[in-house]
Amino acid sequence: MLRRLTAAAALLAAALTATPAAAADTPLRDLAEARGIYLGTAVTAGKLTGGYADVAGAQFGSVTPGNEMKWGSVEPTRGAYDWAGADRVVAFAEAHGQQVRGHTLVWHSQLPSWVSDGTWTADQLRTVMTDHIAAEAGRYKGRVDHWDVVNEPLNEDGTLRQSVFGATLGESYIADAFRAARAADPAAKLYLNDYSTDAIGAKSDGMYNLVKRLLAQGVPVDGVGFQAHLILGQVPASLEANLRRFADLGVDVAITELDIRMPLPATAEKLDRQKADYAAVLRACLAVTRCAGVTVWGFTDSDSWIPDFFPGEGAATPYDENLNPKPAHAGIAGTLAPVTPPAPGVCSVTYAVSSQWTGGFTAQVTLRNTGTAALAGWTVRWTQPAGQRVTQAWNATVTQTGAEVTATPLPYNTTLPPGGTVSFGFNGAWTGTNPPPAALTCT
Numbered sequence: 001m002l003r004r005l006t007a008a009a010a011l012l013a014a015a016l017t018a019t020p021a022a023a024a025d026t027p028l029r030d031l032a033e034a035r036g037i038y039l040g041t042a043v044t045a046g047k048l049t050g051g052y053a054d055v056a057g058a059q060f061g062s063v064t065p066g067n068e069m070k071w072g073s074v075e076p077t078r079g080a081y082d083w084a085g086a087d088r089v090v091a092f093a094e095a096h097g098q099q100v101r102g103h104t105l106v107w108h109s110q111l112p113s114w115v116s117d118g119t120w121t122a123d124q125l126r127t128v129m130t131d132h133i134a135a136e137a138g139r140y141k142g143r144v145d146h147w148d149v150v151n152e153p154l155n156e157d158g159t160l161r162q163s164v165f166g167a168t169l170g171e172s173y174i175a176d177a178f179r180a181a182r183a184a185d186p187a188a189k190l191y192l193n194d195y196s197t198d199a200i201g202a203k204s205d206g207m208y209n210l211v212k213r214l215l216a217q218g219v220p221v222d223g224v225g226f227q228a229h230l231i232l233g234q235v236p237a238s239l240e241a242n243l244r245r246f247a248d249l250g251v252d253v254a255i256t257e258l259d260i261r262m263p264l265p266a267t268a269e270k271l272d273r274q275k276a277d278y279a280a281v282l283r284a285c286l287a288v289t290r291c292a293g294v295t296v297w298g299f300t301d302s303d304s305w306i307p308d309f310f311p312g313e314g315a316a317t318p319y320d321e322n323l324n325p326k327p328a329h330a331g332i333a334g335t336l337a338p339v340t341p342p343a344p345g346v347c348s349v350t351y352a353v354s355s356q357w358t359g360g361f362t363a364q365v366t367l368r369n370t371g372t373a374a375l376a377g378w379t380v381r382w383t384q385p386a387g388q389r390v391t392q393a394w395n396a397t398v399t400q401t402g403a404e405v406t407a408t409p410l411p412y413n414t415t416l417p418p419g420g421t422v423s424f425g426f427n428g429a430w431t432g433t434n435p436p437p438a439a440l441t442c443t
């Protein structure tokens with residue numbers, strides 16, 4: 001587990017003084033680190049040479065083996081292990097000062113048939129599973145930063161997937177897997193990981209309740225991974241609020257397998273939309289203190305699973321097939337670029353209820369840059385004094401935790417020139433009285 005702690009302070013200082021032009025040349029991993037998150041990528045061990053290795057090593061601060069740590073790869077027959085691919089990725093990470101995201105210890109897919117097709121009693125299968133975890137997490141003890149201990153445990157409706165593990169052991173297999181992983185590698189952060197849990201909805205509600213139950217039982221769950229295999233133009237509006245509600249349970253969160261696919265061919269217009277989509281996902285992670293990082297599921301279109309699994313779609317990653325950065329790369333770099341927070345007193349903000357009816361109201365908030373320099377990003381915060389709840393917002397991302405409300409920009413109103421104003425609005429629900437906030441702050 002190599003970390004670049006010694007460089008961290010210098011990087012931060014460099015980033016804070018970097019000009020936007022310098023930021024464009026700074027490796028993505030350094031920009032991310034200076035903002036307090038990691039930027040990772042899935043890699044294929046067999047491709048870690050030449051230009052592919054150069055980009056993977058230079059631009060990303062974490063690597064996830066795309067396939068090499070899966071059960072079918074490392075233990076294709078019982079007790080006979082093949083660590084070659086996994087070893088190669090871990091060695092690469094150590095040579096490049098990168099974190100490792102271990103993926104994955106228990107998953108219903110890419111599971112060898114001796115496990116999936118076996119006839120097991122509950123005790124036998126539990127032992128098979130915990131032996132596997134002990135062997136794999138034990139082998140990489142101290143060298144893997146984050147383990148996806150259990151991958152994709154849920155159905156679309158949020159209920160427990162009836163994999164061989166779920167069907168034979170019920171939900172208890174998840175707790176047992178985490179405890180076995182903790183015993184094998186006490187330093188690794190242990191994650192539950194799933195797809196289609198990015199938005200608030202039935203499946204993420206199922207995950208939320210599962211995490212709550214596990215924590216209540218004292219199961220060592222450190223984090224929840226959100227795969228984020230997304231479709232162009234469909235970054236969920238509730239992504240940030242969803243990450244935040246999990247973080248509020250007391251776990252870390254991470255975007256673990258980000259890609260944004262589009263119908264082929266890619267056009268300039270689609271790639272521009274993709275740039276905005278990548279930026280939106282990065283912003284959601286940056287906005288949530290416990291979001292540890294973002295991992296892209298392959299950094300180049302030549303190493304993406306999408307064309308094989310979604311015929312006619314692709315171009316889902318930040319680099320094209322020739323390792324040239326795409327607009328999405330600039331979207332990531334731009335979002336990770338150091339922001340100079342406005343000095344106190346350089347913005348003012350007003351709040352007005354424009355209409356109100358029984359139980360509901362509409363409010364307008366206007367932010368003005370009263371300074372002499374452009375604001376690169378802004379945040380408006382206030383406290384709702386009488387239990388009002390924001391239900392819908394426009395022209396800003398508005399999130400609420402308890403009484404605390406935070407508004408952040410959308411891509412088109414992030415930058416505010418001197419003297420410029422931004423107005424956004426929201427609908428809210430109220431009961432009793434609907435007084436305005438005592439104060440709004442902008443930073």
Ligand code: G3I
Nearest residue numbers: 042066067103104109110151195227229257297304305309
């Ligand atoms: O290794 C064999 C090779 O020997 C054979 O010639 C070739 C022929 O098809 O297949 C190769 O295996 C493929 C493997 O990737 C390695 O390239 C499998 O067919 C293929 O199914 C497998 O796909 C992987 C997929 O998981 C399987 O579900 C993708 O690479 C991998 O990116 C993808 O990753 C998953 C995450 O683990 C979990 N979340 C979803 C994500 C996307 O499906």
